[in-house]
Every structure is written in C-alpha cells, then in structure tokens.
Amino acid sequence: MSVSSISIEPNGSKPKHLTIGRIGLYCFILMCALFFLMPLYVMIVTSLKDMDEIRSGNLLYIPKTLSFYAWPKAWSEACTGFVCEGLKPGLINSIKITVPSVIVSVSLGALNGYALAFWRFKGAYLFFGLCLFGAFIPYQVMVYPLLKIESAIGIYSSLPGIILVHTIFGMPILTLIFRNFYASLPIDLFKAARIDGGNFLKIFFYVIIPMSTPITIVAVILQVTGIWNDFLLGLVFAGRDNQPMTVQLNNIVQVDFGVAEYNVDMAATILTSMIPLAVYFISGRWFVRGIAAGAIKG
Amino acid sequence: MQSLTKNLASKIALLPMIIISLTVFVGCIIYSFVYSLTGSKLIPALNYVGFKQYEMLFKSRKWDVAVENIFIYGFVFTIGCLVIGFLLAVLIDQKIRGESLFRTIFLYPYAMSFVVTGLVWKWVLNPTFGFEHSMHLWGFDWFKLDWLVNRELAIYAVCIAAVWQGAGFVMVLMLAGLRGIDDDIWKSLSIEGIPKWKSYLFVILPMIRPMVVTSIVLIAAGVVKVYDLILALTSGGPGFATTTPAMYVMENFFSRANLGQAFAASIIMFISVVCILAPWAYYEFYYRNKEAKA
Numbered sequence: 001m002s003v004s005s006i007s008i009e010p011n012g013s014k015p016k017h018l019t020i021g022r023i024g025l026y027c028f029i030l031m032c033a034l035f036f037l038m039p040l041y042v043m044i045v046t047s048l049k050d051m052d053e054i055r056s057g058n059l060l061y062i063p064k065t066l067s068f069y070a071w072p073k074a075w076s077e078a079c080t081g082f083v084c085e086g087l088k089p090g091l092i093n094s095i096k097i098t099v100p101s102v103i104v105s106v107s108l109g110a111l112n113g114y115a116l117a118f119w120r121f122k123g124a125y126l127f128f129g130l131c132l133f134g135a136f137i138p139y140q141v142m143v144y145p146l147l148k149i150e151s152a153i154g155i156y157s158s159l160p161g162i163i164l165v166h167t168i169f170g171m172p173i174l175t176l177i178f179r180n181f182y183a184s185l186p187i188d189l190f191k192a193a194r195i196d197g198g199n200f201l202k203i204f205f206y207v208i209i210p211m212s213t214p215i216t217i218v219a220v221i222l223q224v225t226g227i228w229n230d231f232l233l234g235l236v237f238a239g240r241d242n243q244p245m246t247v248q249l250n251n252i253v254q255v256d257f258g259v260a261e262y263n264v265d266m267a268a269t270i271l272t273s274m275i276p277l278a279v280y281f282i283s284g285r286w287f288v289r290g291i292a293a294g295a296i297k298g
Numbered sequence: 299m300q301s302l303t304k305n306l307a308s309k310i311a312l313l314p315m316i317i318i319s320l321t322v323f324v325g326c327i328i329y330s331f332v333y334s335l336t337g338s339k340l341i342p343a344l345n346y347v348g349f350k351q352y353e354m355l356f357k358s359r360k361w362d363v364a365v366e367n368i369f370i371y372g373f374v375f376t377i378g379c380l381v382i383g384f385l386l387a388v389l390i391d392q393k394i395r396g397e398s399l400f401r402t403i404f405l406y407p408y409a410m411s412f413v414v415t416g417l418v419w420k421w422v423l424n425p426t427f428g429f430e431h432s433m434h435l436w437g438f439d440w441f442k443l444d445w446l447v448n449r450e451l452a453i454y455a456v457c458i459a460a461v462w463q464g465a466g467f468v469m470v471l472m473l474a475g476l477r478g479i480d481d482d483i484w485k486s487l488s489i490e491g492i493p494k495w496k497s498y499l500f501v502i503l504p505m506i507r508p509m510v511v512t513s514i515v516l517i518a519a520g521v522v523k524v525y526d527l528i529l530a531l532t533s534g535g536p537g538f539a540t541t542t543p544a545m546y547v548m549e550n551f552f553s554r555a556n557l558g559q560a561f562a563a564s565i566i567m568f569i570s571v572v573c574i575l576a577p578w579a580y581y582e583f584y585y586r587n588k589e590a591k592a
Contacts, residue, residue: 022392025389025392025394026394028389029389029390029394029400032386032389032404033400033403033404035462036403036404036406036407036462036466037403038422039407039418039419039422039462040406040418042418042421042422043418043421046421054427055427057435058431058432058435058436059422059427059428059429059431059432060429060432108314108315111311112311112312112314112315114311115308115311115312116312119305119307119308119311120305120308121304121305121308121309124308124312127312127315127316127319127320128315130319130320130323130324131315131318131319131323133323134318134319134322134323136519136571136575137323137326137327137568137571138522138523138544138564138567138568138571139523140523140525140543140544140547140548140564140567141326141327141330141564141565141567141568142322142323142326142327143548143551144330144551144557144560144561144564145322145325145326145329145330146322146326148329148342149321149322168318168322171314171315171318175315199307200307200308200311201307225409228411229410229411229412229413229414230411231411231412231413231525231526231529232525232526232548236552246411246413246414246526249413249414249417250413250417250529250530253417253420253530254530254533262421262424262427265417265421266418266421269414269417269418272411272413272414273409273410273411273414276409276410276411277406277409277410279409280405280406280409281402281406284398284402287405287409288401288405288470291408291467291470291471292470292471292474
C-alpha cells in the first residue's frame with residue numbers, strides 16, 4: 001500500500017435520524033473525548049493558578065483568580081539543578097538540534113530511497129534489511145558503543161554528535177518511506193529521463209525531488225515531532241551545553257530541593273509540548289499519513 | 299572490476315547507510331555482547347569472566363522486578379491500546395458528526411513526548427493535590443487513588459499514562475483498516491440481520507488482521523524500550539517498584555559504573571526484541587511471499 005492511497009476519511013452519507021442508540025453512542029464518545037482532553041485541560045488550568053489555590057482548590061476547576069506568575073518563571077527563571085534560566089536555553093538548544101537533524105536525516109533518507117528504488121545493485125537490499133532491523137533495536141543496546149565511537153572521532157557531547165545520532169536513528173524509517181513512495185511512481189518516467197541522458201544526480205535533482213513534496217512533508221513532520229520529543233538521546237549525546245528542552249523540563253520538575261511549584265511545572269510542560277502540538281494541529285491529515293507511512297510496510 | 303563500477307553512483311549514495319548498518323546496528327550488538335562477557339566496571343576492559351554477568355543478572359532482585367514490570371506493562375499496555383484503539387475506531391466509523399474533531403482529540407497525546415506524558419499524569423495522580431483531592435472535595439471521602447506511592451499499583455499508573463498516549467495511534471491504524479472494508483460486505487451483513495457489534499467482532503476484526511498484527515508488533519517493540527515515561531512519572535519508584543530493564547541498563551551504564559552488567563542486560567533486551575519480531579518478520583516477508591507465489 002502506498003502512502004498516498006491511505007485514507008481514513010469516511011465514505012457514504014451521514015445518517016439523518018437520531019435514535020436512542022445513536023444518542024448513547026454520542027454520550028459514550030463524548031466521555032472518551034473528555035477523558036483524553038482532561039490532562040491537557042488540567043495542565044492549562046494548573047499553570048494559571050497560584051500555589052494557594054492549587055493546594056486548597058479542586059484540580060478540575062478553572063482558576064478563581066487568573067495568575068500569570070508561572071509562565072514567565074517557567075520560561076526564564078525556573079531552576080534546572082544549579083542554573084536558573086528557565087526553559088529558554090532548552091528551547092534554543094532543541095531548535096539547534098532539531099533543524100539540522102531534520103534536514104540532514106530527511107535528505108539522506110530521500111537519497112537512500114531513490115537509490116534503492118531506481119538504482120538497485122546486488123546486495124543493496126541486504127543492507128536495507130539490516131538497516132530496517134536497526135529500527136527495532138532498543139536504544140539502550142546501542143547507546144554505550146555509539147558513545148565510544150563518537151568520542152573516538154571527537155564529537156561526543158556536542159551539537160554535531162547529537163545531530164549524527166538523530167540522523168542514524170532516523171535513517172531506517174525515512175529510507176523505508178521514501179523507497180516506498182518512489183517505488184510507487186511510474187517507472188516509465190525514470191526510463192524516459194534515462195533515455196534523455198540523465199545520470200544519477202541529475203535525475204534525482206530535476207525529476208525526483210520536484211515530485212517528492214508530499215512524502216517530504218510526511219517525513220519532516222515525523223522527524224520534527226520525533227526529534228523534539230526525544231529524551232534519552234539528548235540526555236546522553238548532547239552534552240551539558242546543548243541539553244534539549246525535554247531533558248531540562250525533567251530537571252526542572254524533578255528538583256529535589258525547594259518547594260515544588262506545580263503551576264510552574266505545568267507551564268514548563270506546556271511550553272515543551274507546544275511545538276509538536278502546533279505541528280500536529282496545523283498539519284492534521286499529514287500527521288496521520290506519517291503514522292500510517294511509518295506503520296505500513298511493503 | 300566491471301561489477302564494482304556498475305551503478306557506482308548508487309553505491310556511493312548508499313555508502314552512509316551501509317556503514318551505519320554495519321558499524322552501528324550490527325557493530326554495537328557485537329561490541330555489547332563481547333563486553334557482556336567481561337568484568338568491565340567503570341571503563342570497558344577485556345577481562346573475560348564467561349557468562350558470570352548473566353548469572354549475576356538473573357540472580358539480581360532488581361532485575362527480577364524489572365522483568366516482572368515489563369511483562370505487566372507490556373500486557374496491560376498492549377491489550378489496553380488494542381481494545382481502546384479498536385473501540386475508538388469503531389465509534390468513529392459510525393458516520394458521526396464532528397468526526398475529525400474527535401479524531402484530533404484522540405490522537406493529540408501521541409504528538410506529546412513521553413516526558414510530558416509522564417509529568418502530566420504524575421500531577422493528575424498526585425495523591426495530595428490531584429484527582430483524589432478533587433473527589434474528596436466533592437464529598438467522596440472514601441475515594442483513594444494512591445497508585446503512585448503504592449508499590450503494587452505504581453506500574454499500573456504507568457500503564458494508564460501509556461495507554462492514554464498510544465491508543466490514538468492504534469485507532470488510526472484500525473480506522474485505516476475499517477475504511478478499507480468494502481461497502482458490499484456491510485450490505486450483505488445487514489441483509490443477513492447480524493447485529494453490528496457481532497459483525498465488527500467476528501467478521502470485520504478478522505478481516506483487518508494485518509492492521510491488528512502491525513499494531514501489536516509496533517506496540518510490543520516499543521514496550522521493551524520504555525524509559526522516559528517511567529523516569530518522568532515515577533523515577534522507577536517507589537523504591538525500585540517500577541524499574542524496567544531499560545532503566546536497569548541505563549543505571550548500570552551511567553550511574554553505577556557497572557558496564558559488564560549493563561551490557562549483559564542490554565543483550566537480554568535485544569534478544570527479547572528479536573523474539574517478538576522474528577515470528578512476525580517470518581510471516582510478513584517469507585510466508586507471505588510464498589503465498590503470493592503459490
């Protein structure tokens with residue numbers, strides 16, 4: 001199944017009459033929706049309460065008096081260990097990690113997919129299979145040896161180090177979805193380009209890339225959310241100066257000393273999930289396609 | 299020579315993939331296995347001790363708890379995601395109003411990171427100020443929700459958070475399956491007078507088996523990795539009641555300086571993933587190809 005053919009849109013017309021069964025159905029689905037929304041709602045209202053109200057009031061109620069104390073504090077004053085600069089440096093780090101990682105990994109995935117789909121050579125699929133297998137190996141198995149490799153070439157605990165790691169771990173899935181997309185293109189197109197004298201790179205740049213917009217959007221969404229939400233790799237490979245937002249968030253919330261400020265914690269949590277949520281709400285259908293593309297093989 | 303230069307550009311283009319597959323994906327496993335046979339502590343050393351690390355691992359009380367937890371978590375999380383995911387997909391498939399809104403609501407947790415998921419649920423399940431407190435304020439004094447501080451129940455709190463995050467993902471996969479069902483099948487089912495719930499359970503569910511299998515494999519492969527979620531939600535506690543193999547590995551690598559033990563545990567993790575994947579891979583790639591050819 002190719003990515004473009006996946007559809008979860010309904011077909012047929014909507015039923016006109018409301019029966020008791022359908023009212024029950026709506027009630028049930030509404031309750032499910034409330035359950036799913038509850039944590040997001042709790043996050044938002046908690047971040048807008050002051051600590052007195054949090055201690056005495058009801059978790060599920062809207063704030064009696066709006067307090068904007070938590071947001072600026074989470075943004076620029078909350079403490080992660082000994083440094084009290086809030087999440088701002090983490091956001092900058094996350095951007096510094098995510099942008100190059102996405103560009104490098106998606107470009108490489110496209111190139112790999114193109115080579116595998118149109119320029120097959122003996123043994124290529126053996127390595128591709130090996131690469132796919134890599135997608136399922138738990139990170140914990142690879143983290144330490146990879147750390148050794150990176151420190152041997154001198155990029156451990158640095159920005160290039162974490163970018164390389166994200167490129168490596170993004171490669172299996174990206175190669176797969178680009179290969180599948182290119183394999184679904186008409187082969188005659190490629191043949192015609194060959195007859196016109198196109199070589200490997202020329203065909204890639206002038207024929208294939210201009211046709212790759214939909215799959216590139218899917219790949220970018222997949223990678224932006226994946227890399228932004230990563231915790232483990234950022235913790236191990238980014239180094240102290242480049243800690244991504246997720247790591248800093250965890251440090252802010254899990255501090256052992258001082259009074260826990262739940263409103264600041266929740267504001268920080270919302271700030272950290274803002275980018276992936278924005279990507280999700282804006283991209284909508286594309287996000288769903290990304291999931292389906294990642295899940296469906298062949 | 300000719301065979302080597304044939305498709306040379308393609309070979310050069312795929313060189314990074316080949317190098318990474320060999321050095322990282324294969325190389326790291328070999329490296330980990332070799333050093334799992336040593337008594338390495340703070341730095342990797344080649345002082346072979348045979349399978350002693352594995353012996354120690356299986357005798358470790360903490361590892362026992364970790365394995366038990368991963369089975370509970372794996373079972374509850376997989377079943378929870380499948381049941382709720384399928385249920386949501388069926389609900390959405392009833393041609394309801396506001397369908398895309400509901401879909402958006404059920405899937406948004408999947409866009410959030412495990413750390414965020416863990417921290418939110420940690421707050422909701424907070425025994426002093428969380429949901430329990432709300433119930434008390436509403437007059438339900440008997441209500442108790444102390445899972446996070448309860449050794450027996452803490453792992454189920456992790457399951458709730460994980461199902462909340464992952465159920466939407468299964469819903470999307472199942473929905474894609476349901477929408478692929480031909481209208482004629484529904485027509486003939488309704489002519490036969492079979493109730494809808496029966497049709498879904500006994501006719502449609504077997505028909506979307508590939509989607510179910512894919513969901514199970516993807517969820518199960520993720521189960522073994524679970525780390526950030528637990529770190530954020532319980533930090534492995536209370537005590538080490540919610541520790542998992544992934545946490546055991548990371549702890550021995552980075553805070554207990556017990557490399558040999560960490561390598562041995564990571565190899566066991568790897569083997570368990572292979573055990574989950576092998577039957578599926580065999581079915582997907584070998585059995586199916588054979589069927590297609592026959």
